[in-house]
Amino acid sequence: MRITVQRWTGLEIRALRDAGRHTLQDFAAKLGVSERMVSKWEAGGEKIAPRPVNQRALDTFLEACTPEEKARFAESIGLTVPTASTQEHSLSSAESPSNSSSETDIPVGDEHQVRHPIDGKLMALVEAGVFFSGADNEPVYVPGFYIDVFPTTNADYARFVAATDHKPPQHWENGEPSADLLNHPVVFVTWHDAAAYAQWSAKSLPTSHQWEKAARGTRGDIYPWGSQRTPAKVNCREHGIRSTTPVDCYASGVSPYGIYDMCGNTWEWCSTEPTPGRHELKGSAFTSPFLRCTPSTFNDASADMLDDDTGFRCITPAETMRALLSMQR
Numbered sequence: 162m163r164i165t166v167q168r169w170t171g172l173e174i175r176a177l178r179d180a181g182r183h184t185l186q187d188f189a190a191k192l193g194v195s196e197r198m199v200s201k202w203e204a205g206g207e208k209i210a211p212r213p214v215n216q217r218a219l220d221t222f223l224e225a226c227t228p229e230e231k232a233r234f235a236e237s238i239g240l241t242v243p244t245a246s247t248q249e250h251s252l253s254s255a256e257s258p259s260n261s262s263s264e265t266d267i268p269v270g271d272e273h274q275v276r277h278p279i280d281g282k283l284m285a286l287v288e289a290g291v292f293f294s295g296a297d298n299e300p301v302y303v304p305g306f307y308i309d310v311f312p313t314t315n316a317d318y319a320r321f322v323a324a325t326d327h328k329p330p331q332h333w334e335n336g337e338p339s340a341d342l343l344n345h346p347v348v349f350v351t352w353h354d355a356a357a358y359a360q361w362s363a364k365s366l367p368t369s370h371q372w373e374k375a376a377r378g379t380r381g382d383i384y385p386w387g388s389q390r391t392p393a394k395v396n397c398r399e400h401g402i403r404s405t406t407p408v409d410c411y412a413s414g415v416s417p418y419g420i421y422d423m424c425g426n427t428w429e430w431c432s433t434e435p436t437p438g439r440h441e442l443k444g445s446a447f448t449s450p451f452l453r454c455t456p457s458t459f460n461d462a463s464a465d466m467l468d469d470d471t472g473f474r475c476i477t478p479a480e481t482m483r484a485l486l487s488m489q490r
Contacts (some may be wrong), residue, residue, distance in 0.1 A: 163382040164231055164240070169219045171205040175240055177223060178374035180234035190478075191399060192218050193391030210407030214389070217413035222393040224410055225400060274419070275307065277477065278485050280317060280362040283310045284477065285375075285418045292374040293381035295457050301370050305479035308375045311421050312346040312406040312429060312474045313358060319343075321358050324354060328354075332469070345470040347428045352440045352464035354428040355473035363485065364475035369433040369441040371476055376424070378442070381457055385416035385423045386467040392451040395425030399451055405470075406447070424454040435461050446470035 164174055178188045178199070189196045194215065197266045202209055211219065226234065249329070273286040289305035290416040292400075315338035322336070329351040338347075349359075359365050382388050386396050392399050394414030396406045408422055416423050428449075435441060439461045445454040448470045462471075477485070 162389050164235060166220065166223065169207045169211055169216050172201040172207050173210075174199070174219065174238035174415045175203040176234055177226075180230045180237060181226060190392065192222060192393045194218075194432045195391060195448065196264070218391050218393045221413045224405065224412075225393075225396065225402065227325055227348050230476075231361060234480060259408050275311070275482065275486065277307075277362065277364070277482075278488075280320070280364075282313075282317060282362075282475075284308060284480065285310050286419060287371070287375050289479070290379060292377065294368075294373055295369060298381045301374075303370050303374050306367075306371055306476045307479060307482050308418070308476045309474040310419060312427060312472050313355075314344055314408055315347045315421045316343040317348070318347040318358065320404070321361050325357070325361055327357055330354075331467075342405075344406055344409070344421070348405060348427060348472050349467045350430075351464075351467045351470060352430045354467075356432075358473070359475045362475060363481075366430055366432040366473060367476040368433045371442060372429065372431050372443045373433050373456050375418055375420050375476075379419075382417075383415075383457075385420070385456065386414055390451075392454075395445075395451070395454050396422075396447045397425045397445065397449055397451045397454050398447065400447075402446060402447055409419070423456055425449065427470055428460065430473040438464055440464055442471065 178185070181188070183191070185196050189199045192199070192215070199448065200210060210216070223231070223234070228381055275284055284307040286307050287303070287305065289303065291300050291302050293299065294301040300410055315333075318330070319338055322326060330347060342397055355366055367385065376385050377383075378385075384391070384394075386394055391414075394411055395403055405426055408426070409421065411425070414424060415421055423444055425445055426447055427444065428446045429444045431441040431443055433441040440460055441454065442460040445458065
Protein backbone atom coordinates (compact mmCIF):
# COMPACT_ATOMS: atom_id res chain seq x y z
CA MET A 162 0.00 0.00 0.00
CA ARG A 163 1.29 3.41 -0.98
CA ILE A 164 -0.30 6.56 0.42
CA THR A 165 0.59 10.03 -0.79
CA VAL A 166 -0.42 12.99 1.35
CA GLN A 167 -1.00 16.01 -0.87
CA ARG A 168 -0.59 18.54 1.95
CA TRP A 169 0.63 17.71 5.43
CA THR A 170 -0.96 19.53 8.36
CA GLY A 171 -0.66 19.05 12.08
CA LEU A 172 -3.49 16.49 11.98
CA GLU A 173 -1.67 14.15 9.58
CA ILE A 174 1.62 14.65 11.41
CA ARG A 175 0.12 13.56 14.73
CA ALA A 176 -1.55 10.61 12.99
CA LEU A 177 1.78 9.59 11.49
CA ARG A 178 3.57 9.75 14.83
CA ASP A 179 0.82 7.76 16.53
CA ALA A 180 0.76 5.18 13.73
CA GLY A 181 4.44 4.45 14.29
CA ARG A 182 4.05 4.69 18.06
CA HIS A 183 6.95 7.11 18.26
CA THR A 184 7.77 9.33 21.19
CA LEU A 185 7.97 13.03 20.43
CA GLN A 186 11.76 12.91 20.84
CA ASP A 187 12.22 9.91 18.54
CA PHE A 188 9.89 11.29 15.86
CA ALA A 189 11.59 14.69 15.82
CA ALA A 190 15.05 13.12 15.62
CA LYS A 191 14.11 10.99 12.63
CA LEU A 192 12.65 13.99 10.82
CA GLY A 193 15.68 16.11 11.65
CA VAL A 194 13.67 18.85 13.37
CA SER A 195 13.25 20.02 16.96
CA GLU A 196 10.72 18.57 19.38
CA ARG A 197 9.33 22.08 19.78
CA MET A 198 8.59 22.26 16.06
CA VAL A 199 6.72 18.95 16.05
CA SER A 200 4.70 20.08 19.07
CA LYS A 201 3.85 23.32 17.26
CA TRP A 202 2.66 21.42 14.19
CA GLU A 203 0.50 19.05 16.20
CA ALA A 204 -0.99 21.82 18.34
CA GLY A 205 -1.90 23.79 15.21
CA GLY A 206 -3.88 20.91 13.75
CA GLU A 207 -5.28 21.49 10.27
CA LYS A 208 -4.49 25.22 10.48
CA ILE A 209 -0.73 24.73 10.22
CA ALA A 210 1.38 23.22 7.42
CA PRO A 211 5.16 22.70 7.48
CA ARG A 212 7.53 24.22 4.94
CA PRO A 213 8.06 22.31 1.63
CA VAL A 214 11.38 20.82 2.80
CA ASN A 215 9.64 19.30 5.81
CA GLN A 216 6.66 18.22 3.70
CA ARG A 217 9.10 16.16 1.61
CA ALA A 218 10.72 14.72 4.73
CA LEU A 219 7.29 13.63 5.96
CA ASP A 220 6.56 12.04 2.57
CA THR A 221 9.76 10.02 2.89
CA PHE A 222 8.99 9.07 6.48
CA LEU A 223 5.55 7.76 5.48
CA GLU A 224 6.96 5.83 2.52
CA ALA A 225 9.39 4.03 4.82
CA CYS A 226 6.65 2.93 7.25
CA THR A 227 5.67 -0.71 7.54
CA PRO A 228 2.35 -1.87 6.01
CA GLU A 229 0.89 -2.09 9.52
CA GLU A 230 1.92 1.48 10.33
CA LYS A 231 0.50 2.72 7.02
CA ALA A 232 -2.78 0.94 7.75
CA ARG A 233 -3.01 2.57 11.18
CA PHE A 234 -2.20 5.96 9.62
CA ALA A 235 -4.85 5.52 6.91
CA GLU A 236 -7.46 4.55 9.49
CA SER A 237 -6.54 7.49 11.70
CA ILE A 238 -7.08 10.08 8.94
CA GLY A 239 -10.28 8.42 7.73
CA LEU A 240 -9.07 6.52 4.67
CA THR A 241 -10.34 3.09 3.79
CA VAL A 242 -7.49 0.59 3.55
CA PRO A 243 -7.28 -0.14 -0.21
CA THR A 244 -8.17 -3.46 -1.80
CA ALA A 245 -6.55 -4.83 -4.95
CA SER A 246 -9.29 -3.20 -7.05
CA THR A 247 -8.96 0.22 -5.45
CA GLN A 248 -7.44 2.74 -7.81
CA GLU A 249 -7.83 6.08 -6.03
CA HIS A 250 -8.62 7.59 -2.64
CA SER A 251 -10.35 10.87 -1.97
CA LEU A 252 -9.43 13.35 0.74
CA SER A 253 -5.76 14.27 0.94
CA SER A 254 -4.20 10.94 -0.02
CA ALA A 255 -3.94 8.87 -3.18
CA GLU A 256 -3.08 5.25 -3.77
CA SER A 257 -0.76 4.33 -6.61
CA PRO A 258 0.06 0.76 -7.58
CA SER A 259 3.58 -0.43 -6.84
CA ASN A 260 5.93 -1.10 -9.71
CA SER A 261 8.90 -3.38 -9.32
CA SER A 262 10.62 -1.58 -12.20
CA SER A 263 9.83 1.99 -11.21
CA GLU A 264 12.69 3.49 -13.20
CA THR A 265 10.21 3.69 -16.09
CA ASP A 266 8.22 6.22 -14.05
CA ILE A 267 11.09 8.72 -14.04
CA PRO A 268 10.58 11.45 -16.67
CA VAL A 269 13.04 10.99 -19.51
CA GLY A 270 13.87 13.41 -22.30
CA ASP A 271 16.10 15.79 -20.40
CA GLU A 272 19.45 16.05 -22.17
CA HIS A 273 21.11 15.37 -18.84
CA GLN A 274 19.42 11.98 -18.50
CA VAL A 275 19.88 9.07 -20.90
CA ARG A 276 19.38 5.33 -20.86
CA HIS A 277 22.53 3.31 -21.33
CA PRO A 278 22.30 1.38 -24.62
CA ILE A 279 23.57 -1.88 -23.12
CA ASP A 280 22.02 -2.43 -19.70
CA GLY A 281 19.17 0.07 -20.19
CA LYS A 282 19.69 1.85 -16.87
CA LEU A 283 18.83 5.50 -16.50
CA MET A 284 21.96 7.63 -16.13
CA ALA A 285 22.45 11.30 -15.27
CA LEU A 286 25.16 13.66 -16.46
CA VAL A 287 27.58 15.10 -13.92
CA GLU A 288 29.23 17.98 -15.74
CA ALA A 289 32.99 18.48 -15.77
CA GLY A 290 34.27 20.89 -13.15
CA VAL A 291 35.51 21.42 -9.63
CA PHE A 292 33.74 20.20 -6.50
CA PHE A 293 34.62 20.27 -2.81
CA SER A 294 35.86 16.89 -1.62
CA GLY A 295 36.27 15.31 1.79
CA ALA A 296 35.68 16.65 5.27
CA ASP A 297 38.06 19.55 4.52
CA ASN A 298 36.28 20.50 1.26
CA GLU A 299 39.39 20.31 -0.87
CA PRO A 300 38.77 21.57 -4.45
CA VAL A 301 39.06 18.70 -6.96
CA TYR A 302 38.50 18.77 -10.72
CA VAL A 303 36.56 15.86 -12.21
CA PRO A 304 35.93 15.35 -15.97
CA GLY A 305 32.32 14.93 -17.07
CA PHE A 306 30.64 11.53 -16.68
CA TYR A 307 27.27 9.81 -16.48
CA ILE A 308 26.28 7.86 -13.36
CA ASP A 309 23.44 5.43 -12.72
CA VAL A 310 20.48 7.27 -11.18
CA PHE A 311 19.73 4.18 -9.09
CA PRO A 312 22.03 1.55 -7.57
CA THR A 313 22.30 -1.73 -9.47
CA THR A 314 19.17 -3.68 -8.53
CA ASN A 315 18.56 -7.39 -8.20
CA ALA A 316 16.64 -7.21 -11.49
CA ASP A 317 19.63 -5.58 -13.23
CA TYR A 318 22.04 -8.10 -11.80
CA ALA A 319 19.78 -11.02 -12.75
CA ARG A 320 20.03 -9.99 -16.42
CA PHE A 321 23.81 -9.93 -16.10
CA VAL A 322 23.84 -13.38 -14.47
CA ALA A 323 21.59 -14.79 -17.19
CA ALA A 324 23.74 -13.32 -19.96
CA THR A 325 27.14 -14.34 -18.58
CA ASP A 326 26.46 -17.33 -16.31
CA HIS A 327 28.16 -15.38 -13.52
CA LYS A 328 27.67 -16.83 -10.04
CA PRO A 329 24.52 -15.33 -8.45
CA PRO A 330 24.53 -13.77 -4.96
CA GLN A 331 24.41 -16.31 -2.15
CA HIS A 332 21.00 -15.25 -0.81
CA TRP A 333 19.12 -15.79 -4.09
CA GLU A 334 17.02 -18.94 -3.96
CA ASN A 335 17.68 -21.32 -6.87
CA GLY A 336 19.90 -18.68 -8.43
CA GLU A 337 17.13 -16.08 -8.80
CA PRO A 338 16.09 -13.06 -6.71
CA SER A 339 12.68 -13.11 -5.05
CA ALA A 340 10.02 -10.99 -6.75
CA ASP A 341 9.66 -8.62 -3.81
CA LEU A 342 13.35 -7.70 -3.98
CA LEU A 343 13.69 -7.03 -7.71
CA ASN A 344 13.76 -3.26 -7.18
CA HIS A 345 16.09 -3.43 -4.16
CA PRO A 346 19.85 -2.95 -4.57
CA VAL A 347 21.77 -6.15 -5.19
CA VAL A 348 23.93 -7.14 -2.20
CA PHE A 349 26.36 -9.91 -1.26
CA VAL A 350 28.59 -8.89 -4.18
CA THR A 351 32.36 -8.55 -3.98
CA TRP A 352 34.30 -5.82 -5.71
CA HIS A 353 35.21 -8.41 -8.35
CA ASP A 354 31.51 -9.14 -8.96
CA ALA A 355 30.77 -5.43 -9.31
CA ALA A 356 33.69 -4.96 -11.72
CA ALA A 357 32.49 -7.92 -13.81
CA TYR A 358 29.03 -6.36 -14.15
CA ALA A 359 30.60 -3.03 -15.11
CA GLN A 360 32.70 -4.70 -17.80
CA TRP A 361 29.67 -6.57 -19.20
CA SER A 362 27.67 -3.34 -19.43
CA ALA A 363 30.55 -1.35 -21.01
CA LYS A 364 30.72 0.86 -17.93
CA SER A 365 33.10 1.14 -15.00
CA LEU A 366 32.90 1.55 -11.26
CA PRO A 367 33.17 5.19 -10.16
CA THR A 368 36.26 6.61 -8.54
CA SER A 369 35.65 7.88 -5.02
CA HIS A 370 35.84 11.47 -6.34
CA GLN A 371 33.29 10.78 -9.08
CA TRP A 372 30.95 9.16 -6.59
CA GLU A 373 31.29 11.98 -4.05
CA LYS A 374 30.72 14.73 -6.62
CA ALA A 375 27.57 12.97 -7.87
CA ALA A 376 26.36 12.83 -4.26
CA ARG A 377 27.28 16.33 -3.00
CA GLY A 378 27.21 18.53 -6.08
CA THR A 379 29.54 21.50 -6.38
CA ARG A 380 28.55 23.68 -3.39
CA GLY A 381 30.20 21.66 -0.65
CA ASP A 382 26.94 20.54 0.96
CA ILE A 383 27.26 17.88 3.66
CA TYR A 384 24.42 15.71 2.34
CA PRO A 385 22.94 15.14 -1.13
CA TRP A 386 19.92 17.35 -0.26
CA GLY A 387 21.92 20.13 1.42
CA SER A 388 23.44 20.51 4.87
CA GLN A 389 20.34 20.03 7.01
CA ARG A 390 20.49 16.98 9.28
CA THR A 391 17.42 14.98 8.15
CA PRO A 392 17.56 11.24 8.93
CA ALA A 393 14.10 10.74 7.39
CA LYS A 394 15.66 11.15 3.94
CA VAL A 395 17.73 7.94 4.17
CA ASN A 396 17.47 4.28 5.12
CA CYS A 397 19.81 4.21 8.11
CA ARG A 398 20.10 2.34 11.40
CA GLU A 399 17.92 4.71 13.40
CA HIS A 400 14.81 3.76 11.42
CA GLY A 401 15.08 0.12 12.47
CA ILE A 402 14.18 -1.22 9.01
CA ARG A 403 17.14 -3.61 9.18
CA SER A 404 17.14 -4.39 5.47
CA THR A 405 17.43 -2.73 2.08
CA THR A 406 14.56 -0.69 0.66
CA PRO A 407 13.49 -0.12 -2.98
CA VAL A 408 15.99 2.08 -4.79
CA ASP A 409 13.38 4.77 -5.53
CA CYS A 410 12.05 4.94 -1.96
CA TYR A 411 13.75 8.14 -0.73
CA ALA A 412 12.88 10.70 -3.39
CA SER A 413 13.38 13.66 -1.04
CA GLY A 414 16.99 12.62 -0.46
CA VAL A 415 18.24 12.79 -4.05
CA SER A 416 21.44 14.61 -4.94
CA PRO A 417 21.64 17.83 -7.01
CA TYR A 418 21.93 15.61 -10.10
CA GLY A 419 18.81 13.61 -9.21
CA ILE A 420 20.75 10.54 -7.98
CA TYR A 421 19.03 8.28 -5.47
CA ASP A 422 20.42 6.47 -2.41
CA MET A 423 23.70 8.34 -2.11
CA CYS A 424 23.24 8.08 1.66
CA GLY A 425 22.00 4.96 3.38
CA ASN A 426 20.52 1.71 2.04
CA THR A 427 23.82 0.14 0.87
CA TRP A 428 27.52 0.90 0.78
CA GLU A 429 28.74 1.08 -2.82
CA TRP A 430 31.98 -0.18 -4.30
CA CYS A 431 34.33 2.32 -5.98
CA SER A 432 37.29 1.70 -8.26
CA THR A 433 39.66 3.69 -6.03
CA GLU A 434 42.22 1.42 -4.35
CA PRO A 435 43.75 3.12 -1.26
CA THR A 436 45.97 0.10 -0.60
CA PRO A 437 46.59 -3.00 -2.73
CA GLY A 438 43.66 -5.39 -2.58
CA ARG A 439 41.28 -2.92 -0.89
CA HIS A 440 38.76 -0.57 -2.50
CA GLU A 441 36.83 2.40 -1.22
CA LEU A 442 33.17 2.10 -0.25
CA LYS A 443 30.83 5.10 -0.36
CA GLY A 444 27.39 6.03 0.82
CA SER A 445 26.75 4.24 4.14
CA ALA A 446 23.97 1.65 4.55
CA PHE A 447 20.87 0.62 6.45
CA THR A 448 23.26 -0.74 9.08
CA SER A 449 24.97 2.66 9.49
CA PRO A 450 24.11 5.27 12.11
CA PHE A 451 23.05 8.57 10.55
CA LEU A 452 26.28 10.08 11.86
CA ARG A 453 28.13 8.11 9.16
CA CYS A 454 25.69 8.96 6.38
CA THR A 455 27.85 11.62 4.76
CA PRO A 456 29.26 11.19 1.23
CA SER A 457 32.65 12.47 2.38
CA THR A 458 33.04 9.61 4.88
CA PHE A 459 35.97 7.29 4.13
CA ASN A 460 35.49 3.53 4.21
CA ASP A 461 37.22 0.68 2.45
CA ALA A 462 37.23 -3.10 2.40
CA SER A 463 38.96 -6.09 0.89
CA ALA A 464 37.99 -6.71 -2.72
CA ASP A 465 36.81 -10.17 -1.65
CA MET A 466 34.42 -8.85 1.01
CA LEU A 467 30.69 -9.35 0.56
CA ASP A 468 27.84 -8.51 2.92
CA ASP A 469 24.10 -7.86 3.07
CA ASP A 470 24.65 -4.08 3.08
CA THR A 471 27.07 -3.67 0.16
CA GLY A 472 26.24 -3.10 -3.51
CA PHE A 473 27.32 -0.78 -6.34
CA ARG A 474 26.41 1.46 -9.26
CA CYS A 475 28.32 2.31 -12.43
CA ILE A 476 29.52 5.32 -14.43
CA THR A 477 30.39 6.05 -18.06
CA PRO A 478 32.69 8.90 -19.14
CA ALA A 479 30.74 11.57 -21.02
CA GLU A 480 32.75 11.12 -24.22
CA THR A 481 32.24 7.35 -24.13
CA MET A 482 28.49 7.80 -23.67
CA ARG A 483 28.27 10.13 -26.64
CA ALA A 484 30.09 7.57 -28.77
CA LEU A 485 27.82 4.74 -27.62
CA LEU A 486 24.68 6.75 -28.33
CA SER A 487 25.89 7.84 -31.76
CA MET A 488 26.35 4.17 -32.68
CA GLN A 489 22.67 3.57 -31.93
CA ARG A 490 21.47 6.20 -34.39
